[in-house]
Amino acid sequence: MQKRANYVRALGALFALWGADYPAAYEEARAGAIEGLSVPAVPSAPVRRRLENEVLTLGSLAATLPVESLYKPWASASGGDGGEPAQFGAARNLLLGDSAQHMRVLYDGLELDVPPAYEAMPDHVALLTEVACLYAEAGNGEAVRDLVADHLDWLDAYEEALAARLAALEARPLPGAQHHDELAAALAHGCELAGALTRAIHDLSQSLR
Template sequence: MEDAAVFSTLAQCFGPVDEREWNELTDPAQWSDFLAGARRLLQDNRPLGADERPALAMRARLPLQEFLSASELSALFAPPSYQDKHAFAARHFTGGLPDSAVPVESLYQPAHPTTPGVPAGGGYMGDAALYVRDVVDGLGLAVPPAFAACPDHLALELDLVAVLLRSGREDAALAFLAERFGWLTAYRARLLALDEDASFYIGLIDLVMGISAQQEPFEDDVISGCAIDSVA
């Protein structure tokens, strides 16, 4: 599976999808391709979006249990049914509920208190949201209605990486990945605090964090010349 498709799959795991889309995504063959693509991104010493070198293709890679806990691994190899995903999202990916764990960056990165019109204590439409909205506008796209109040939703951020890769803007995709996902450490802690087992989603977060860390050696060579500049 190409790098862009890995990020698209991750995005759909955290975003709204219908039953047909989820069943196609988690079809055993399709899901196995996703895990294989994520495994390559975790271990191949190449920049995001770069072609796989023949030597890497022949190299034996470590199993995913080297990067994930046993519970995360079990959950990722048996993704939830559509009904279970929908029920989890209704309880935890909806704001204002006692067990809310909404994957929105602004909620975990409090806005600067001097920013006009932006809540100082963290909330929707913080600096991160304004930045991601500007990136979407700059690409000539529109924020989907489902994310109008939270353009810095994890699903949209992950999908933007995929869009940039498919647009041939690998440098921008790498810069976006390096800049935007530091908040996942705090979000992962929120998932761990849920009474309900969230191993599937924690495993996905660990994949994103691991892929981002794998790209760090290439960061300095790329971000200085990238057209996407962080404002957060």
């Protein structure tokens, strides 16, 4: 379980912003790869830069973030204490939804602090996979199973969102050919990463049955 959870964590970490240090993150992921699962190729520096600046950064050109709240209804029906439901509870593509609130509860219980850069997205995949790994390190397979079931069940939708971004880009090419090509490669690489992570999570789940 631990090795598989480590690989999931290492893949999740590739969705964080590493800047020039990104090769080491890939190296770690590749070193921990599970046999039979795909291993993401290391992208070129320009492609990785586009991925970080223009895909994995909120408000950027092709922003498509691996944040759970964006792919699920924002709030459950009840407002607590028998109160009225959230006015836009069914909406998606909003940050700090129920998944983020639940993760905060878990972080509090585990005495973990979310860094300021993730204040608006405590349910970012880099954090979710790290918690899964921490549970695995503690030998708590049930908690890993619950976390995967509750919080890592949306990566198909994320991969589809990246693919849709890529299709939209190809339909409306950017004026600069180099920029366009690098961003297209970055989105394709994002799809590759999401696919690899989905498969690694599936593999981890299977191992826990």
